[in-house]
Amino acid sequence: MMSVYLIQQKILFGTQKYKIGTCTKNKLTNIKLIHKECIVVCLSSVPNPKQTEKTLLDVFKNKYIEVSEQGYFEGNVFEMLCDYMKIVLMNTYKYQS
16 A cells, blocks of 8 residues: 655754655665655545645645755745645545545
């Protein structure tokens, strides 16, 4: 099962920079091994992870500061989490109907 995530890597601790992406359960384990001590803000299994990620990236590009083209954004984590959850829920129910 694939998931979308919102994480903060160790090198970004103390900043307001976070990463959005998709992964399988095994890939998330790899992320934790590579970046050691990342904060997983949210991890959600979704029926269409690529479309959910695209929607997340589109919304975040319009609302937050894009730090890099690899899915890194700067902003308030609570606002990001609210946007993330709204999009995940909308996409989940959209594909279950």
